[in-house]
């Protein structure tokens with residue numbers, strides 16, 4: 001079958017557009033902690049309310065003004081941001097590079113899945129709490145707004161690959177899709193991953209379906 005040059009151009013344009021529509025923005029999450037109200041009370045004072053300084057892409061989530069220090073057997077990390085609002089359980093999300101600095105082993109987990117993970121000491125001034133568990137390296141994931149799941153051709157809990165469309169392109173495997181009406185569509189990676197793929201603000205990704 002032969003097609004004309006114009007038909008070819010049209011065909012390419014259609015495919016490019018389809019690919020464009022399956023893209024989404026990526027965000028790099030720095031190390032941070034989520035705290036229970038009980039731990040907020042200990043570290044910042046009874047009934048302290050976290051003070052939002054910047055709202056994040058996921059509705060209701062914010063970076064607080066509050067900062068903590070993480071204390072490990074080999075090192076400390078200062079000025080770690082507290083994200084709000086308060087959660088039922090405290091959780092600390094660091095990168096593998098951070099784990100080396102602290103001298104701890106942190107397992108790769110999805111946020112909220114902290115059963116059996118190590119703890120860590122969190123300090124503010126002369127106050128501290130020691131978590132029994134909750135130290136993780138967050139597993140990369142895509143938040144998909146329910147209404148956009150069809151456009152991206154994905155289902156909740158599906159595992160996909162993501163091609164990062166950056167100056168230093170990289171295909172990430174083992175990316176977990178989470179679909180909810182409460183989400184806005186963004187992929188989250190940590191700073192180790194961001195550096196590996198040359199991430200810049202506005203970098204986009206594209207889903208590659210697993211066979």
Ligand SMILES: [Zn+2]
Pocket residue numbers: 141143188
């Ligand atoms: Zn996320």
